[in-house]
Amino acid sequence: MSSRTSGPTNVLIVGVGGQGVIMVSKVLAQLCQNQGHQVKQSEVHGMAKRGGGVFSHVRFGAQVWSPTIPEGEADILVALEWAEGLRWINFMKPDSGIFIADCQRIVPPFACRDRGRGAEPAYAPQTPEEIMEQVSTGYAMDATGMAERLGNARAANTVLLGALSTALDFAPEAWLEVIEAFVPPRTVEINRNAFLEGRAWAMAGSKRVDETASGLHRHREVARHGPVNTVVEIIDEWCKGCDICVKMCPERCLRLDGRLVAELALPDLCTGCRMCELLCPDFAIRITNTAVTDAVTEAAQ
């Protein structure tokens, strides 16, 4: 690669707060420094806390000037979370960039705005297979699953480090030396295994999609809830118009009609949460949630 001789090598690591993005970038930076490279690293972490987006730029080479990677200049993109990886995919070199991603989904709260039961979150719809067609070298792994099978899901970032090690010209022993110095002493063994497993998995081909991960990826959310049909019955004769259901409905889909009796004004917004039924002091509301089992749903499942 011409860029590696002329300029620095750029590695962009992205993920969600709490996953270990900073740990991955620190291991990489330390390793490069040990190998005699100049390293610059910059990151965003503070406001992300747990659950927010985190990214870290690592640049190393004979001479590095700027600590940040310009768009379209990253040699390698390491994503600890699937959608975060897709969010940064335009930072990769269009022709030669390497994409390493964990397929696990951490659905952010703002992707759950449709609060209906069984509603699909507004999460990145692209499947791992579709993304692999767009990149020259790519690994869509089930890193979390691999780490879980080794005994600790939190070692997923080390599994990705193993995959990353196949893309850079450093000896595995040098990687392990840095990782073992970084992780807590009692997790050294599990991190060592995680690194080796991730490395072995990525060595097996230059474009791989973990079958279990992509299967999980597509149907996890739908299977958990299943579509539900909600029926709201309001007994007019029992309702005294106290306004509790109207004020307490999280979706604001009830109102009092001209006779001061509750009515379901916006049935499309109702999620069947049963808040109105539980808080009605006059027992005037009854919610029935029944699973939808029509032919369309069965075909989809």
Added chain:
Amino acid sequence: MNMETEMNLQDRPFDINDYIRLNMMPHFLCPGCGHGIALRALLWAVHELGLDKDRLAVVSGIGCSGRLSAYVDANSFHTTHGRPLAFATGLALARPDLTVIVITGDGDSLAIGGNHLIHACRRNLNMTCLMLNNEIYGMTGGQVSPTTSADRYTTTTPAGNREPVFDACALAAAAGAGFVGREVTLQVTGLKDLIRKAIAHDGFSFVEVISDCTEIYGRKNDLGASPEMMLGQKAVMRPDTYRSTVDVPFRPNALKTGVLQQTDRPEYGSSYRAMVAARQRDSGEDR
């Protein structure tokens, strides 16, 4: 209700219509009265525990809370003012096979029936006392009650209440109740779980339900309608699951909710029955 549905009652999801007397609906409570929510939580807990309606006895006194026993489709007992615990004590001693639930109010149990409450707690007889605290004598015209908050206006305190407030849970705990808990009506699922624990406890269980009186108390004190009153209660509550101590100094008067006391003091009924059995055995030998 025919036998088949009766048998399947516990297997079905909770439907309050299975547990109330439909011919008496709608009930007499004012719009927005929290007592209806408390009754739902009680019946929901009864359903989840799988209790047979024929083995359930609901005892109540006088007041807004007193009417609730009449709406429950079970054995119900509407007694004199302040005395539901006294009647229930006799009932629980005579019929230990029944699950005895007492529904009472703040005026009913703390003022008029204050002595009955402390002695019921002292005896620790197996029953559950649900005290619906709406801070007022609602049915009798809005007089001040032992739990009316400071400076509130009622028909008998036109210049604001100056009497200190009774902490019913502290009273019950100090008097020896085996189980003491408190919950607000807005947390209806939590209230149901608390009542479930209270009924399952072997001994005297005291549950204070923070209810709201919109018509007579809330309106007179500019507390808003029932949704506002319920949210106001939630704003000051501090659940027992709340671990942080950070803002405790800033909320010294916070309303503690959840299980406040649970002890394994001996239950009175079983020791009483053991004594009776021993006496009968001895007198039989004497003859």
